[in-house]
Amino acid sequence: MPDAAIAPAPEGAVPASTAASLGDGLVVRGIHAGYGEMRVLHGVDIEVAAGEAVCLIGANGMGKTTLMRCLAGLLRPYEGTVGFAGRNLTGLSAAARVREGVALVPEGRHVFKPMTVQENLEMGAYKRLWPRRDPKVAADLAHIYEIFPRLKERRTSLAGTLSGGEQQMLAIGRALMSRPRLLLLDEPSMGLAPRVVQEIFAVIRRISAEGLAILLTEQNARMAFRTVSRCYVLSEGQIISEGTSEKLAADPAVKAAYLGI
């Protein structure tokens, strides 16, 4: 796959990408990955420039989560490299990648259920609290509570008692507490009511506008098109199409497959 030109954002919320800013972004090359004998990804190349919002569209079972796991360091690919901000992350553990500025909001949310909302958020900032306490953590916590007022209301509740939407907000807030430069969101809308999905995506647009690079996966592309500037379409472990949201939204094949039109 050629190094495709990265289109500028439609509404100016996202900074225009250049080759230079790609040096600060995510560069994924030739990822082959899977689980033992079951190969899922067959040579995936993607890029996310600094501050850019990108979506990975694909039906269930096409390898979106597998790719996210490779990016976050939960799964070691058979082949290929993951680079971020000019550093090669391929051999790093998930915990080490957090330090490099990459945070994943996993599929299924994975909040720490027996811990309170506030403790969950504190754990998101683990690397900034131990062994040395970063004094800015308190301000970041206040910022998260400002983005998600609902979490502030429920800050002493156990995370396991939250609704699905609240857990998703908590998972996003927890990831943001590590002060990432790239936020990976795996199926943030999964299992949520349409109204809650709207809310989650409004937040994603907001943090994207604040300059954070975002890579998210979605089965239903409609909401994603309104949030990101550029998309990749993943099918059977390969990128089959790529382009700006407008271009893909107009593509009849994409329309049929992912917009349900």
Place this chain on the structure above:
Amino acid sequence: MDGTNTLVQLVIAGLSIGSIYALIALGFNIVFKCTGAMNFAQGEWVMMGGMVTAALFGVFSSVGLAVVTATVLIGAIGLVSERITIWPVRRPDPMTLTLVTVGLAIVSRSLVMIFLGKMPAGYSGFSGTDVISIEGVTVQTQSLWIIAITLLFLVLMHFFFERTVLGKALRAVSADPQAASLVGIPSSQMLMLAFGLAALAGGIAGAIVTPLTLMTYDQGATLGFKGFSAAMLGGIGNLPGAVVGGLLLGLIETFGSFYISSHFKDAISFAVLLLILFMRPAGLFGRVEVVKA
């Protein structure tokens, strides 16, 4: 002897031995929550607590100093044990780790036998070997020390798990290891910490119970099984449950051996344990989902 006085004496004796079981059970639970494995070396750390304190008492001739030094030392042994036996395991599933701890237990016991001998070790309590009598109730001062130190240790552990970053990180690892790694908590270091804390709990238990019971190199397994029973009784993986389970087991055992026969001391407590587990398979405070790991 007045009936009420006997009762009070039995309760104090039961609570003091129960405190020891609670500490051991706590150690089991900390490791279980982080790994899903049963740590068979837990009892050996209790034995080491007593044996090492005895050896250090010979050097320091101060019980307090010997107990503190030995406890810290056992905690360090826990950390080192994790690094050299658990950490290298490539597929750390609960069954493999449990088997590894069986080996660790055997090696620990042998090392103690080689370096500290087969003779029973003992030393006087914090207030000598005194018994005190208040209003006709006679208790060993060491029993009161055991209860007080256990209480202090539990308060400190509670503070650690609820208030400190490391304690919360340990809870996060036990709640969801994958999510913990995604927020940057290094699970392998947390595992080492869990083993250190479990050894600390075991070490202190052994160090404070030995003045009452003496200690030999081969007593670890028995003590471990008592602690394991207490943990099962309270619900495995449940930290407050470990405390209640331990105290309950201590009381049952003490009352059983007084009113029935001390020969059946262990049989009575295990019979009660079985009975409770028949009725509540997950223990008094356990939830079934906690046990599935």
